[in-house]
Amino acid sequence: MLKVELHAHTAHDRADRVAHTTRDLVEHAIGLGYHALAVTLHDIQRDNARDAAWARERGFVLIRGIERTIEGVHILLINFPAHATAQVRRFEDVPRLKAAHPRGLVVVPHAFYPVGSAMHARLDTHASWVDAVEVNAMYTRYLNFNGRAIAWARTHHKPLVGNTDLHVLAQMGTTFTLVDAEPDPDAICEAVRAGRTDVRTTPLPTAKAGWLFAQMVLGGLLPPTSVDE
DSSP: OEEEEEEOTTOSSSOOOOOOOOHHHHHHHHTTOOOOEEOOEEEEOOHHHHHHHHHHHHEEEEEEEEEEEETTEEEESSSSHHHHHOOOOOHHHHHHHHHHHHTTTEEOSSSSSSSSSSTTTTTHHTHHHHHHEEEEEEOOOSSOOOHHHHHHHHTTTTOOEEOOOOOGGGGSSSSEEOOSSSSSSSHHHHHHHOOEEEEOOBOOHHHHHHHHHHHHHHHHOOOOOOOOO
């Protein structure tokens, strides 16, 4: 079983200020026993070939991805070519993307969180092209918006994946997915689609959740970090 994260941001993100680079993130993940992760920047998909090759030398799988804004909603498009995800602007474009590139994976993040970028009721209308639904790490024992997503996934027979929506390295470790797959992007995505997953999640302590949330909000207000390609 591979320990996997499928929703993470780095300093190349143009929407939020994030301190760590892709390689910082990979090294941190390796230290926590992860085997694979997808970098999902907001509305930009970088060529990760050099970083992926560097990660492979360390026995780690780096998966290409993007957190695409589609009709005001955030959707994770994982393991698709960048030229293809750039053409996705409306919900109706997603099934065409999947038909053209069947090795990709479509994940709905923070589906029922109280944010404007969440799917909410629209998830029912577009269930046919959803491959998996996210259990988000940002919750506590006393405040948890994942319940409706978990119930929806069970009702619609969709797999769950545990993600952090990582903007700060300290977020990593409390929620993740164990995936029964070979260490390869195509194999990982196929296994998630098939439901060969096990979400492991632990609530955040309230103080830590508050600190992490403040860091994420601050990162969203500050101009993005300028980093070299």
